[in-house]
Amino acid sequence: LLCLQPLFLRNALQAVFLCLQATAQTSITTMSPTVPATTETYTRTQYCKWPCECPKSPPRCSVGVSLVTDGCDCCKTCARQRGETCTEADTCDFHRGLYCDYSGDRPRYEIGVCAQIVGVGCVLNGVRYKNGETFQPNCKYNCTCINGAVGCIPMCTNSRPPLVWCPNPKLIKMAGKCCEQWVCDDSRKIRKTSPRHISSAAYEGEDEAWQKNCIVHTSPWSPCSKTCGLGISTRISNDNEQCRLLKESRLCNMRPCEVDITQHIKPGKKCLAVYRANEPMNYTISGCVSKSPYRPKYCGICTDNRCCTPYKSKTIEVRFQCPEGTEFSWKIMWINACFCNLNCRNPNDIFADLAHYHDYSEIAN
Structure with missing residues (x-):
């Protein structure tokens, strides 16, 4: 179409076209490009340093403050208390039920405040x-x-046959009743005395419980919260004057962290079920020392992926004395025997108790 126009008009149109093209190019080159906003990069503070550099002697903590291993799993340190700042290295006093709350340090989540653990549902x-x-x-x-x-x-207490002799007792579900009841097939052979091979003393505890209008129920102790060093084990029991379900705690020490138990495994063996130190020692909590020395047993270790756990233990009460002269008592787990097996449980796994480890359950005496 441009070729059909007169010469002067064609030259004018070309000039206008070239002018518009130059103007467009100039506007494109002069416009500043849009730069996206850069996000601020943050370098996380390294609170733990390896290899570990610890002082020759552990710090002396105030009365009531626990001496624990730091969060780097390196050195002994005084645990932070409620309201104090905490980091991945400076941990809170778990003996007092404290944890490090990082919610106030968003988005870094580096420095927190020790807070009380609120009971969960x-x-x-x-x-x-x-x-x-x-x-x-x-x-x-x-x-x-x-x-x-x-x-x-x-709520059902008829867990064993009553105090009568019956050759064939049966536990039968009765109509309209929740609990099963014992029934004897042959009433002619019933006698009101206990059989000779059953001691009446076996039922005395149950009678006393009924007299107090309380059926004592105690759950097994939970696994120790630490695989080495001082930890806490808990259970629920109503064995008290109020017959109320309460949470009980005891200290536990599965094995010492500073001892390499593998060196004590006999040649040709893969496990050492029980380890015991040669010399007695004193328990130490928050700078307070047990009044008597002890030589406890510890669960050993294996080199073939098996783990050693206690299957027979008891609870002892240890008396502690502080530098100021004050005294207090703590319940402590006393290991009598351990068993090494493949049923390894994570002590921090709250769902571990959903599985049934009935083959080698702990026997408490």
Whole structure:
């Protein structure tokens, strides 16, 4: 179409076209490009340093402050108390139920404040219960939720045959009743005395419990919170004057952290079930020392992926004396025997108790 126009008009149109093209190019080159906003990069502070550099002697903590291993798993340090700052290295006093709350240091989550652990609820059969709530999942049990753990008291007490001799006792579900009852097939052979091979003393505890209107129920002790060093084990029991389900705690020490137990395994063996130090020692808590020395047993270690756990233990009460002269007592787990097996449990796994380790359950005496 441009070729059909007169010459002067064609030259004018070309000039206008070239002018517009130059103007467009100039505007494109002069416009500053849009630069996206750069996000601020943050370098995380390294609180732990390896190899470990520890002082020759551990620090002396104030009375009531625990001497613990730092979060770097290196040195002994005084645990931070409620309201004090904490980091991945400076841990809070877990003996007092404290944890490091990093919620106020967003988005870094480096420096926190030691806060009290709030009791958590429980979930049983898909139903959620509040901390401290008492409920009955069925007619046979009365349960209470205590800080994530469920403790139950059996409502049915006929767990063994009554104090009569019957050749064929049977536990039968009765119509309209929740609990099964013992029934004897041959009433002619019933006698009101206990059989000779059953001591009446075996039933005395049950009679006393009924006289106090309380059926004593105590759960097994939980696994120690630490695989080495001083930790805490808990259980739920109503063995008290009020017959109330309460959470009990005891200290536990599965094995010392500073001892290489593998060096004590005999040649040709892969496990050492029980380790015991040659010399007695004193327990130390928060700068306070046990009044008597002890020579405890520890669970050993294996080199073939097996783990050694206690299957027979008891609880002893240890008296401590502080530098100022004050005294207090703590319950401590006393290991009598250990067993090495493949049923290894993570002490921090709250779902570990859902599995059944019935083959080698702990025997407490």
